[in-house]
Amino acid sequence: MSSDVTSERIRRASRKLFAKRGVNGVSVREVVAEAGARNNGSIHYYFGSKDALVKELVMEGARAIDEYRREALDALENGVAAPDLRAIMAILVDSMVNEADERLDGYARFMAGVRLNQRHLANNPLEGRWSVGTRRCYAHLGRLLPGFSEAALLQRFTISQAHIVAALAERDAIQDLAAQHDATPEIRESAAWWGSRLAIDDVIDTAVALMVTPARPGAVLSRTGLAAAARARTGDAQ
Structure with a gap:
C-alpha cells in the first residue's frame, strides 16, 4: 500500500x-x-499526533467548503448584481452538504464534536487561509443587514453558523442510524426527510430567520468580547 x-x-x-x-x-x-x-x-x-490528524481533518473540510463558497459566489455575483439574503445563506449551508466532495462526508457531525470538546483544534470561519468564501458571504450580510451594528452582525452570524452545523450534524447522525439493520420505521422516515432538499431548505430558512430577527436591547456582546470568545473557542487555530 x-x-x-x-x-x-x-x-x-x-x-x-x-x-x-x-x-x-x-x-x-x-x-x-x-x-x-x-x-x-x-x-x-x-x-x-492524534491532535495533528484532527487539525488536518478540520482544515481539509474547511478547504472544501471554501472552494465551494468561492465558486458559488462567483456564479451568483456574475448573474445577480445584489444577491439576496437567502441566496447567501443557501451558499453557507449547501457548501457543507456537497455530497460530491468526499472530504465533507460526516464533516458537520465531526465538527460539532470538535467545537464542543477540542476547541483549540477548531478553525475560525472568518480567519485563516480557507476563509475567503466565508468572508465574502459575510460582506454580503453586512450589505443586506445595514441596521445591525458590526458587533450584532458578528454575533448573529456566529449563532447562525452554530445552528447550521448542529442541524447538519443531526442530519448525519440520523442517516447513520437509518443505515443500521435494526433501524425503526420512524428512524428511516426521519432519515428520508433529512436526505431531502426540503430539509436543507428548512435549515436555510431557519438560518435566515436567525439573521433577520431584531436584537433585543442589551443582547449584543461587544465586538471585543466576541473576539475573545472566538479565540477561546478556537485557540486561534487557522
Missing part, C-alpha cells in the same frame, strides 16, 4: 469514527484498524 493511499485511508477512517463517537471516544489503535493499516504508529508517521 502506497504512503498516499495509507494517509488517505487514515483520513477517511478517522473522520468516520470521530464523527460517530467523538475524538475522545476513538483510540489511535481503532483508527488504524478501521483504515486497514498495519502499523499502530501510522498516525504518528503520517500526521505527527
Whole structure:
C-alpha cells in the first residue's frame, strides 16, 4: 500500500469514527484498524499526533467548503448584481452538504464534536487561509443587514453558523442510524426527510430567520468580547 493511499485511508477512517463517537471516544489503535493499516504508529508517521490528524481533518473540510463558497459566489455575483439574503445563506449551508466532495462526508457531525470538546483544534470561519468564501458571504450580510451594528452582525452570524452545523450534524447522525439493520420505521422516515432538499431548505430558512430577527436591547456582546470568545473557542487555530 502506497504512503498516499495509507494517509488517505487514515483520513477517511478517522473522520468516520470521530464523527460517530467523538475524538475522545476513538483510540489511535481503532483508527488504524478501521483504515486497514498495519502499523499502530501510522498516525504518528503520517500526521505527527492524534491532535495533528484532527487539525488536518478540520482544515481539509474547511478547504472544501471554501472552494465551494468561492465558486458559488462567483456564479451568483456574475448573474445577480445584489444577491439576496437567502441566496447567501443557501451558499453557507449547501457548501457543507456537497455530497460530491468526499472530504465533507460526516464533516458537520465531526465538527460539532470538535467545537464542543477540542476547541483549540477548531478553525475560525472568518480567519485563516480557507476563509475567503466565508468572508465574502459575510460582506454580503453586512450589505443586506445595514441596521445591525458590526458587533450584532458578528454575533448573529456566529449563532447562525452554530445552528447550521448542529442541524447538519443531526442530519448525519440520523442517516447513520437509518443505515443500521435494526433501524425503526420512524428512524428511516426521519432519515428520508433529512436526505431531502426540503430539509436543507428548512435549515436555510431557519438560518435566515436567525439573521433577520431584531436584537433585543442589551443582547449584543461587544465586538471585543466576541473576539475573545472566538479565540477561546478556537485557540486561534487557522
